[in-house]
Amino acid sequence: MILKSLRLTSFKNHPDSIFEFGERVNCVLGKNGVGKTNLLDAIYYLSFTKSAVGSQDRLAITHNQPAFTLFGQYEELTLAIQFEKGKVKTVKINGQEPDRLSDVIGQVPLVIVLPDDTSMIKEGSEDRRKFFDGALSQFDSEYLKSLMKYNKVLKQRNSLLKVEQGRSLNKKLLETYDDQLIPLAQSISGKRKEMEEVFLPFLQKNYAALHEGNEVPNLKFKSHVGGDFAQQFTANHPKDQIMQRTLLGSHKDDFEFLLDGELIKKFGSQGQQKTFIIALKLALYDFLKERTGKTPLLLLDDIFDKLDDSRIALLVSILLDNKRFQQIFISDARKDRSKELFKSQKAIKFIDL
The missing domain is CATH 1.20.1050.90 (RecF/RecN/SMC, N-terminal domain)
Structure with missing residues (x-):
């Protein structure tokens, strides 16, 4: 699966943003608080109809706005989500509303890695x-x-x-x-x-x-x-x-x-x-990938944090395996680090926020 473009309207700290993505590695770069995680979360939202980092839809709406909308253009389909305060969340697959919100799950397989994922180990x-x-x-x-x-x-x-x-x-x-x-x-x-x-x-x-x-x-x-x-x-x-x-x-x-x-x-x-x-x-x-026959999207938020240089090098070498992975999104607050790690790669798109 390839996400070609994404439009966010009144979604968290993205009032009206349009992004176009490369087919391989997309590095989302910028200081903390500029919206890197929110961009990845919007991509996650389209696959699961909910946030990866928050439990309530209303908290995803930009302050003082009535609603948010997300529109993703993939190679094989389009997905859109709208949520307005006080109303039912709506989802469209190729312009048509499915019978159930859950029908969206599995349309675009996705895996996300978040900084707080170690809670799976530490918590209940x-x-x-x-x-x-x-x-x-x-x-x-x-x-x-x-x-x-x-x-x-x-x-x-x-x-x-x-x-x-x-x-x-x-x-x-x-x-x-x-x-x-x-x-x-x-x-x-x-x-x-x-x-x-x-x-x-x-x-x-x-x-x-x-x-x-x-x-x-x-x-x-x-x-x-x-x-x-x-x-x-x-x-x-x-x-x-x-x-x-x-x-x-x-x-x-x-x-x-x-x-x-x-x-x-x-x-x-x-x-x-x-x-x-x-x-x-x-x-x-x-x-x-094996079970669905589709290549999932891979989202890596602040992935290099708490990894030593040897593990970072191993991880980057793994991610650059073109036969195994397709479209990847990586966020990093340290622009110079990511640009140095991927400087020799041609199929890299840097998105500065």
Whole structure:
């Protein structure tokens, strides 16, 4: 996939900007605060209909403006998104509104690396689940539908469990939610387990390419959703009622990140953690390319931060593999560094903000 041009109107600190991109490496350069990350986020928005760095659409609107619009011209299609305060977000694929916003996901496969991605290692399980859910959703539309339905029913079930003191629980309605959640959880967690097995070789290959050593990364999927999950789930009703929320299910799944058999969260250095995350994202790129038959866009925000010179050199040599990668977007606050790193390359476009 190739993004040829992008127009941002009232999107964050881009009041009305038009960008044209090269087909290979695009270096977005400028001081902090000029809108480098926001430009990459706009590209991400078009693939996922949401921000990579913020949870609320209204926060993406330029201050004192009523709405933002994004319009991306790709080689094979156009994507447009508009969000106006107080109204429903609209999306168009080739000028036509899809039946659901989620129909956009997978149209343009995309992988983004952000400075805060190490939170996947340092924080709780939610960020790790989101990573693998995002991976699965880009090539498996049925998985995405199941996940969205699961989250909706889970929210309804949790609301039911939060009954006011003195009121009796509607057990019949609870069983109705159970009948929906149990098979959805079994399907979702089953596909996550499969993802662990098929994704690991991609991760290990990319980590080895980024690190001059013998360290071996690993993944370990942890879930309560097993063969006797239905019985465990219904037997857990009393605990759910006491805690007023659903204690078992796919929303409790986790992926442990390991290096030489130890949790990288506890024993990995800052450089090892950053290398692990980059390897994880490049593994996702290779995985999606193989599964979808499309070449994803690769967005690298402030990618060289916290990497030593040897790792930067390895990463740049990897990115310049024309057979493997196609269109890449790199942001860097240090203009001289990027221009020096890519000075010998012809297919480089520098975008100064």
